Amino acid sequence: MTQLEELLADWIPRQRWFAGKGAPVETVTIEAEHPLVCGDPGLRVLVVDVGQRGSISRYQVLLGLRPVGTLRDELAHAAIGVCRFGGAPRTVYDASHDPELTALLLDRLAQGDGGETDAPRAAGGEPRPSSAGPAPAVRFRRLSGITVRTGQRSLVLKGEQSNTSLVYGEDYVLKAFRRLWPGLNPDLELTAALADSPYVARPYAWIEADVGKDGAAVPTTLAMLQEYMRSATDGWVLAATSVRDLYANPGVSPAEAGGDFAGEAERLGAATAAVHRALARELPTDVLTPRALRELASSMLERLRLATTEVPELAPYAGVLRSAYEAFARVDEPLPIQRVHGDYHLGQVVRTDSGWVLLDFEGEPAAPVEERQRPSSPLRDVAGMLRSFDYAARYQLVGSASAAELAPSARAWAQRNRDAFSSGYAFGGGIDPEKHQTVLRAFEYDKAVYEVLYEAHNRPSWLRIPLDSIAALAA
Template structure:
């Protein structure tokens, strides 16, 4: 292991975006290092492979390099360590936090040739493609001269805001191929319900057999006037809990109108995706296979989380009902990880973000078509979370539990009505499919909470009980 790899083996596990927490690291290998800027400071893109329990995952590191002892104080928190590179000791650090270097990324994107997402024009002169490529969507102009700032709070990626115009999302965990976030956002570029895409950065990553163009980062419009959907919903719940004698409809912070508008916006995005990208149907046989995969997840989850066992009969019944559906189920490209934290409210209305799906799943899996009801189920589960999470550890939880259920149900109904009004399939008329997707999501949540936030485990368990009532 090189000096740099030793430093990375200590630094990467401590980052929020590292997905392998809790498992011992066996190997750390810098698989590729692509210099973007030489000199002092220097800038390179690293693809780092982490071996854990026989599996290997890849991560992107934007590596800054400066002579040892010269790192500015405001960058001290981004330091990885000091090692010898090129014969001299250099301080290496996370360059995402260095506006002097990240401004160069914006310059390159502004000067890039225009092409469609997923297109790979030949290099000038017919030679090999550069190892790191800067691409821009046709007709998308990118201005320069903006200072970058790292957004706080992200779990799986790192986003840089440039002034008040752009946000550059760097995908930390890399899977070979075109990232669905870029693919779907580019397909929805004319939609008022997404942040406009402008450009992206890519490199080649091996899928075991060949090198595959892989998305490193994408540049989008920065929604500077936006408010996070989770924050808005949580504020509504908080207002209601402050006046527990009121019904959700009578509380000053009633969220139902926004939930209905969000449902309509979701339906509009699903309709646009069905127009722009291929669609298909699941046969009754394929539905039985889908139900079987849900049953398999339930078995694994019950083995790991004994608290799920009392609900096993209800869950199995929902999946078995899905297996008996004898009509084909339309499928298409969907968001794939849809919840209140993936939407923002702007002055003009709701905007959907982060179409990459579940970052822990391979890109090929995330690009598979699914029923739009999967996204609907994800948002319905999010309303339950928004209603219940503020009661975790509260002495008022028993008293406020009926209020939480009433708030969640009111907003679930409003979202479903808005979705149907906006041209989506009517959730009320497809309860068997919707219930199976929602239970499957709740089982996933049970596993997540058991492993990461045990004090929140009652949220999905109580939701399963309420759905079964």
């Protein structure tokens, strides 16, 4: 490994967005290095291949370079190390934390030097620049008719799990995708398709570069710029506050508690249905035939088998889960499918002054882009949100001495908000969840099995949350 690769091999596994925690890093190779700013300070985009357990994952690193001894104190936490560039030692660091350099990204996005384009689509080709000529290695593209204001200082948002988001003033947020898969990121594709919807943060521009796949160079989304919802409150925070209000008044029903969330849950259901209807208008739809549905049920059964082997605590519920998947396999009518959010929960929505807004249409970052682009039943998103209500109700009881006493309140809160969301979704024009319980339950159980595996690997103390939810659903 080069000196820089050695530094990255130590630094990358310690980052919050690194997806390979728990497995040893075997190799680190810089696949591509794209200079954006030369001189001091310098700025480069790195595509870094990380090898673990015989497979390779790609990550994006925005690399800053400054002469040794000149890194400002407020950037010390972003330092990666010291290595030689151009014959001289340089301090290298995570430039996403450097407002001086990230301001240049906003400038380039405002210029749109990769071309002004229509909304990008995964099918039918890549975005079309408005002017001819050879494409630069890193392209800064802007949606047609968009003006981006510059001169705003950036700040890294805290709390991101898999990406890094920079807020510019009170206008924009630039999401840099850390885990890279070749192709058009679904977050950009779906948000651009919904650009006129009041239920999404408006997209403005994006950054892309070619990444190799099967011997070809594939335009790949590095980052996207969209509206910053400055007055927004996270849906998970609102739901958690409602649950705390309920727990502070033992014996009071969720409907009578001061922070009843059911009205918001119903409005969120209607907003979700509106987004699904818009996606069905803007992007291709299909139906899942009974045969394809049986294949999907088989994949759920296989996931259950693997999960039961890894997590013995799931075994007592395996029979109930298996029966639900087998009932799903017997559904004999075509199931409508379309593009959906793909990773839908309360942390992916925000409440603004005007209503609910859906964020992060990226899907599961650990899955290849082509897998995330596959159509699915909108009930998959509904199931994800229903599972999120269960989590919001139960997580505050983990380790609590009052867990047994408050468990009935948790179940009542979750059920009230699940019902409200489902009603709002049906009223908003979505598939009525009450009329498709066999399909919905299969998706919800499949999500719960995924959660069992996740908690067993990452938060063992939370394992009872999905297990208790499965038990409640089976009752």
